[in-house]
Amino acid sequence: MNRVTLLSRSPRETEGVGRCLGSILARGAFVALRGELGSGKTCFTRGIVAGSAPSSAHLVASPTYAVMNEYPGETPVYHFDFYRLAGGGGEIAELGFEEYFTGDGICVCEWSERLGDLLPEEHLTVTMEHGGDDRRTITIEAAGPGMEAVLGRFAELAKPAHFL
Numbered sequence: 001m002n003r004v005t006l007l008s009r010s011p012r013e014t015e016g017v018g019r020c021l022g023s024i025l026a027r028g029a030f031v032a033l034r035g036e037l038g039s040g041k042t043c044f045t046r047g048i049v050a051g052s053a054p055s056s057a058h059l060v061a062s063p064t065y066a067v068m069n070e071y072p073g074e075t076p077v078y079h080f081d082f083y084r085l086a087g088g089g090g091e092i093a094e095l096g097f098e099e100y101f102t103g104d105g106i107c108v109c110e111w112s113e114r115l116g117d118l119l120p121e122e123h124l125t126v127t128m129e130h131g132g133d134d135r136r137t138i139t140i141e142a143a144g145p146g147m148e149a150v151l152g153r154f155a156e157l158a159k160p161a162h163f164l
Helices: 011-022 041-052 054-059 089-094 112-118 145-157
Strands: 005-008 029-036 070-071 077-081 106-110 123-130 136-143
Touching: 005 011, 011 041, 011 136, 029 041, 029 112, 041 054, 041 077, 041 106, 041 123, 054 070, 054 089, 106 112, 106 145, 123 145, 136 145
Parallel strands: 029 106, 029 123, 077 106
Antiparallel strands: 005 136, 070 077, 123 136
16 A cells, blocks of 8 residues: 545644654654645644654744754654755754664654655655645555555555545
8 A cells, every 4th residue: 555545624633633643653764744834734743743752742843943843752753854954964963963864763743845865765655635624634645665554554444434
């Protein structure tokens, strides 16, 4: 399985989808988030942190100005936001962030399209699209056999009523 599409009807549901995914992510996982401003990327990230590092979920905020926030837990979560960077992986490499991408934690990256060639081969891409009001269409795509297995497990755990 390499793609799952769900419908979220509220921020709470968006966070719940993230929580379900976060509960099965392991060290070294990379989640590439894509979507317009206000599409729910940070809300989804709060869910991932709630599932993988629950004691830090209340700390989740967009790291737009800091570029990276770290959320401690048994498996730490590194939350990146590359919105303010000019684009291309060169600037990101210069800042030294790529060492986190396959490290000891889970990486969640907003505006991941700016990574260019730095995007790890094994990753999940989560695309968030506005659906009117609080509705969001969430498409999760797996790249690599390890992430395909994660996505298969996620599909078993996620609420089937939300699948499109």
